[in-house]
Amino acid sequence: MSGQNIWDKLQNVDRRVFYWILFIALTVPFLSPIGLPITVTPSTQSYYDGLKSIQSGEVVVLSINSGVSAWGDCLPAMIASVHKVYDQGGKLIVWSIGYTDVDITWAKIKEKLPDVFSKWKEGENYVYFGYCPGQETNVALLATNIRAIYPKDVRGVSTDQIPLMKDINGANKIKFVLSSDTGDAQMYYIRQWKNGQVNYEKTGKPPTVAEMGIAMNKSGDMAYYLSGDEFGLVAGSRGAAELEALTGYKGDATITMDSISVSHVLLVLAIILTNISMFATRGKKK
Amino acid sequence: MSQIYKREMVFIVAGVVAFVMILDYFFGKNIPGISGAGNLSSTLQTWALIIQLMAIGLGAINLIQVHYRQISRKTNMALYSAWFMVFFAILLLLGFYKLATGVEPYPYTWIFANVYVSLGATLYAITGFYIFSAAYRAFRARNIDAAILLIGGIFVLLANAPIGEVIWGGFPLIGNWFNNVGQVPGMRTFTVVGALGLLAYGFRALIGKERGFYSEVQ
Amino acid sequence: MIENIAVLYPTDPLAIAGLWTALFLMLAIYSYPLWKENPVYRFAEHTFVATALAIGIIVNLQSLMNTAVTPLMKGSFLMIIPIILGLCMYFLLVPKQRWVSRYPIAILVGSSLGLGIASNPLPSIINQIISTVTPPKAGTAVWAMFPGSPTGDWFSFAFVAVGCVCATTYFLLTYEHTGPVKPVTIAGRYFIMLALGAYFGNTVLFRFSMLAERGQYILKVLGLVPL
Numbered sequence: 001m002s003g004q005n006i007w008d009k010l011q012n013v014d015r016r017v018f019y020w021i022l023f024i025a026l027t028v029p030f031l032s033p034i035g036l037p038i039t040v041t042p043s044t045q046s047y048y049d050g051l052k053s054i055q056s057g058e059v060v061v062l063s064i065n066s067g068v069s070a071w072g073d074c075l076p077a078m079i080a081s082v083h084k085v086y087d088q089g090g091k092l093i094v095w096s097i098g099y100t101d102v103d104i105t106w107a108k109i110k111e112k113l114p115d116v117f118s119k120w121k122e123g124e125n126y127v128y129f130g131y132c133p134g135q136e137t138n139v140a141l142l143a144t145n146i147r148a149i150y151p152k153d154v155r156g157v158s159t160d161q162i163p164l165m166k167d168i169n170g171a172n173k174i175k176f177v178l179s180s181d182t183g184d185a186q187m188y189y190i191r192q193w194k195n196g197q198v199n200y201e202k203t204g205k206p207p208t209v210a211e212m213g214i215a216m217n218k219s220g221d222m223a224y225y226l227s228g229d230e231f232g233l234v235a236g237s238r239g240a241a242e243l244e245a246l247t248g249y250k251g252d253a254t255i256t257m258d259s260i261s262v263s264h265v266l267l268v269l270a271i272i273l274t275n276i277s278m279f280a281t282r283g284k285k286k
Numbered sequence: 287m288s289q290i291y292k293r294e295m296v297f298i299v300a301g302v303v304a305f306v307m308i309l310d311y312f313f314g315k316n317i318p319g320i321s322g323a324g325n326l327s328s329t330l331q332t333w334a335l336i337i338q339l340m341a342i343g344l345g346a347i348n349l350i351q352v353h354y355r356q357i358s359r360k361t362n363m364a365l366y367s368a369w370f371m372v373f374f375a376i377l378l379l380l381g382f383y384k385l386a387t388g389v390e391p392y393p394y395t396w397i398f399a400n401v402y403v404s405l406g407a408t409l410y411a412i413t414g415f416y417i418f419s420a421a422y423r424a425f426r427a428r429n430i431d432a433a434i435l436l437i438g439g440i441f442v443l444l445a446n447a448p449i450g451e452v453i454w455g456g457f458p459l460i461g462n463w464f465n466n467v468g469q470v471p472g473m474r475t476f477t478v479v480g481a482l483g484l485l486a487y488g489f490r491a492l493i494g495k496e497r498g499f500y501s502e503v504q
Numbered sequence: 505m506i507e508n509i510a511v512l513y514p515t516d517p518l519a520i521a522g523l524w525t526a527l528f529l530m531l532a533i534y535s536y537p538l539w540k541e542n543p544v545y546r547f548a549e550h551t552f553v554a555t556a557l558a559i560g561i562i563v564n565l566q567s568l569m570n571t572a573v574t575p576l577m578k579g580s581f582l583m584i585i586p587i588i589l590g591l592c593m594y595f596l597l598v599p600k601q602r603w604v605s606r607y608p609i610a611i612l613v614g615s616s617l618g619l620g621i622a623s624n625p626l627p628s629i630i631n632q633i634i635s636t637v638t639p640p641k642a643g644t645a646v647w648a649m650f651p652g653s654p655t656g657d658w659f660s661f662a663f664v665a666v667g668c669v670c671a672t673t674y675f676l677l678t679y680e681h682t683g684p685v686k687p688v689t690i691a692g693r694y695f696i697m698l699a700l701g702a703y704f705g706n707t708v709l710f711r712f713s714m715l716a717e718r719g720q721y722i723l724k725v726l727g728l729v730p731l
Contacts, residue, residue, distance in 0.1 A: 015419040019537050022418050026712065027719030030729050036448035041462055068403045069410035072713035100563045104403050132567045134335040136619050141331045148332055151570055156388065191623035197314055215446070215709035218465060219702055223474040226466075227635035229627045236706065237713040238446045252720075259716040260709065261449035267708060268440055270422045275436075278426045292603040299607060300614035307618025332571065333586035334615035337608045339568045340590030342560055347597065349557060366550045374554040381562030385569070396522055402559055404526035405552035407718060408533045414715035415537045417708060431697045438701025439708075446709045464702045467660045471667025472699020474632050475692075479675050481628035488617045499613050 007277035018270070025266050029258040036261060038254070043218075043225050044242040047210050047232025051081060051247075054175065056089030058202075059168060061177045064105050065098035065185035070214055074180045075105065076240035076253035077212035079112050081178055084247050086116045091164055092126040093174070095150065097138045098185050102131045103154070112251070122155070123162045130154040139188040143171040143198050171198040176208040176231070186211040186221065190229045212240070297494040303330055304492055350374075438464055513731055527725045530718060636668050667695040 054060060062082065066074040085092055096102035106128055110117045120126055129150040132138060141148050146169050152158050159165050167173060171193050179186040189209045200207045208231045211221060215236025225233040234243050237260060240253035310320050310327035320326050353367035380394040427433040444450030445461020490496045514520055532548035576583040589611065595604035639661055646658045673685065674692030681689040723729040 011423075015423075016538060018419050018422060019415045022415065023534075023538065023715070023719060026414075026716045027722060030716075030720050030723050036452060038448050039451065039458055042466065067406060067410075069407045069714060071407070072717035073710055100559055101398075101403055101406065104399060131563060132335075132571070133564060134338060134567075137331045137334050137338070137615055140619055141328060141335070145328055148328065149335075149571065151574065187627075190627050192619070195623060195626045197311070215706040215713065216703065218706045219469055219473055219699065222465065222470060223477050223632055223635075224627060226470060227627070227631040229631055236446065236709045237716075238709060241448075252717075256713060256716050256720070257448050259719070260712060261447040263712045263716070264443050264447035264708070265449055265453075267418060267421060267712075268443055270418070271425050271436070271440065274422050275426055278428075292606070296603075296606040296610045300610040300617070303611055303614030304618030304621065307615060308622040311619075311622035329582070330611070331615060333589065334612050336568065336572045336583075336586035337590045337593065337612055339564045339571070340587070341593050342564045344593060344596060346557055346561055347594075349553070363546075366546050369547065370550045370554045373551060374558050377555060377558035378561065381558060381565075385562065385565055392518075396518065397555060398559060400522035400526045401529060401551060402555040404529050404721075405533065405548060405555065407714070408530045409549075409552060411711070411714035411718045412533065412537060414711035417711045421704075421708070431693060434694055434697040435701040435704070438698045439704040442702045442705025443708055446705060461705070464698065465706075467663060469699040469702035470664050471671050472696040473703075474636065474664070474668055475671035475675065475696070476699075477628050478632050479672065481624050484620060484624055488621045491613060491617055499609055 007280045010273065010277050011281070022263060022266065025262045026259050029262050030255065033255050034258050035254065036257065038238075038241050038245050038257065040242045040246060041239070043222070043233040043235070044239050044246070046225075047212075047234050048084075048243060048246040050176065050208070050210055050231045051084040051088065054085060054088035054090040057091065058175045059091045059093060059164070059173060060085060060175050062092055062094045063177055063179045063181075063185065063189065064094065064096045064102045065179060065181035065183075066105070066214070067099040067182070068101050068104060070182050071105070071108075072252075072256060073214045073236050073240065074182070074212050075108060076237065076251045076256075077234045077243050078105070078178075078180050079109055079251055080240070080243045080247045080249045081212065082109055083113055083116060083249050086113075086120065086125075087247075090175075093129070093164070093168075094126065095129040095142075096131040097134060097142075097188070098131075098181065100131055123153075123157065124164055127153050127162050127164050135185075136188040136192065139185075140192040140196075143192050143196050144169075146170060171196065171207050172201050174207050175200060175202070176210060178210050178212060180212040181217075182214050186213065186217075186224075186230065190224060194229055211235075212243075215239075294494075297492070301492050303334075304488075306330055438468065513727060523725045527722065530721065534718075636665055667692075671695045671699075 062078065064078065082092065094106060122128070130153070132149050134149070138149055146165070147159050150159055153162060177189045177193060179189055186209055193207050194209045196206055199205055209229065210232035211217060211230055212234045213221060215238065218233065218235035218239070221230065221233055221235070224230045234240060237253045237256050241257050244251050244254050306320065306327055307330070309317060314320050314327065350371070353370050356367035357364045357371070377394070377397060380391050384390045384394055425436060425439070427436050441457060441461040442464050444453065444457040445465065450457035450461065487496065491499065514523070529548050529551065532544045535542055536545040572583050572587055576587070589608040592604050593608045595601045640656070640658060644657060670688050670692035672692070674689045674696065679685075720729065724731045
């Protein structure tokens with residue numbers, strides 16, 4: 001249209017142009033990763049310190065409450081965490097209270113850690129219970145009676161016959177919970193376990209909670225980390241990349257950081273551009 | 287009188303269940319029969335879980351009704367609704383086979399791994415596009431509030447991306463400060479105010495003032 | 505440093521067909537934002553809804569068998585009560601007898617509210633207030649260059665404390681925000697805007713990570729990057 005300058009045209013660009021630019025910007029960096037350095041934030045460092053405190057034989061719970069859609073943010077952190085639990089000689093109980101596709105996620109974790117799962121024995125070093133819906137009600141029950149929710153594991157073996165679960169039926173035998181979640185699942189553990197009535201036998205205090213969450217949880221759950229209700233918070237693919245740097249396991253999150261760098265710079269440039277055009281057209285209208 | 291079991295008794299049931307949960311949380315160790323495996327609180331929680339598990343059928347019935355209506359009225363979406371019904375039926379049969387025999391048939395596994403997982407991940411990821419175009423069109427520093435929003439957002443964006451540190455060392459420092467300190471007042475306020483609201487709403491629901499949970503009698 | 509474990513590209517024809525089907529469905533969904541609404545997108549959308557519903561039903565039934573049916577078969581006859589109550593939920597579909605469905609809903613509501621009311625105040629209110637008013641330890645610096653936590657220095661502690669008071673004042677709606685209260689609520693609004701800006705930055709990371717994972721998937725299926 002006549003009378004439109006470059007700033008007016010910029011404000012009226014078809015949004016599909018941006019979608020294509022974004023999609024290409026996110027995809028192409030995977031072809032040749034650069035690997036920029038990553039500095040570690042305090043919340044991720046605390047999470048890692050918590051993993052390092054696991055002593056041989058201690059049991060931790062991995063609660064997978066994130067789906068395949070959140071793999072970019074949560075899966076690398078889960079893989080790094082499981083590897084660290086193995087390194088420390090700990091034992092793992094895995095379950096989910098929130099997502100039906102937990103089987104795929106657990107299969108992916110095992111696929112990515114052949115060195116761990118070739119040595120770990122199911123039933124002795126780790127047990128996988130699968131998914132049972134129920135949210136907070138489920139979590140409250142698990143604190144006192146795991147067998148009520150999971151009478152058997154995914155293989156169909158009765159919980160009573162699993163060596164790892166011989167003396168374990170609640171939070172009193174569990175050191176802490178690693179909750180991978182996209183929303184409120186860690187809150188259920190904070191409410192029902194961390195601030196509940198069941199104490200971990202070794203410390204005399206309730207089991208603690210740490211979170212591997214999506215990036216938005218860095219904002220939403222920072223308050224819980226700072227108040228001490230969570231001992232660690234690994235949020236987003238950035239947090240997962242920091243955890244990978246700490247554990248020495250270079251995984252998908254580190255590779256994704258290049259794509260994130262390009263896309264974020266693109267977005268910042270787009271925001272700066274739109275503000276310049278706003279001020280330019282505003283001056284013109286005056 | 288006939289309305290008591292349709293309304294008042296319902297509130298009493300909800301109140302009693304909630305009261306048992308609250309008793310269990312605060313005094314469970316001191317009151318026998320309330321806390322621990324197999325006792326009242328645990329039993330009620332198991333019952334609530336079972337009721338929740340059985341409720342999915344309602345959603346299924348509703349969806350089937352919606353799509354059946356599309357097919358019977360021969361709308362332009364009828365063909366897609368017919369495909370929905372057929373695919374749903376096939377998958378349900380495969381699932382029932384799995385439940386009956388304990389063995390997961392390969393087509394079920396294949397559909398779960400390649401259809402459900404891929405589509406689920408893709409549908410959630412589509413919001414990435416919209417956030418980009420929304421930021422471009424709406425993220426403008428029109429006033430002080432918007433300017434603060436913008437500045438906070440940009441610094442956190444460049445702190446999250448490793449390239450921010452390469453561009454200028456201050457981006458990760460300031461961005462992480464915003465993440466660890468700057469945003470805490472606002473987020474903590476949301477947490478506290480939200481929790482207070484939940485308490486107020488919960489008590490209102492328990493004394494029968496909030497009736498949104500219960501459908502009205504005709 | 506342990507490198508990322510790459511999984512081999514499958515050789516089984518069904519597995520390869522699975523990868524390409526997933527890719528096709530993904531591109532079908534993306535045809536909507538990248539091009540326009542079209543029949544392929546609608547087909548993929550309806551496929552997802554059907555799959556999600558069927559899998560949800562099967563998974564719920566599996567859990568129901570584990571938690572209710574199996575114990576019932578083994579002699580826990582009390583389990584018949586929640587099963588009957590669960591069936592009562594379906595009276596929602598019968599207008600004249602809809603009141604029957606209120607009882608199982610009442611148990612659900614009571615259970616959720618009881619758990620929430622009892623356990624929420626401690627982490628979400630009390631611990632937050634304690635954390636806000638707890639000053640740093642003696643000997644802490646007045647100003648540490650980006651300490652990374654509110655108790656890392658006195659400035660951050662004061663910032664959070666003042667910010668929380670101002671932001672909470674903004675949400676108090678029982679009186680008008682005029683007079684001496686007005687600058688406090690304005691300041692509260694600015695603190696909230698800063699939090700929302702940070703939230704936006706983190707939201708972008710999440711959304712772009714999801715999209716990047718999908719973009720990476722295309723390259724994986726095409727064999728351009730390891731699977």
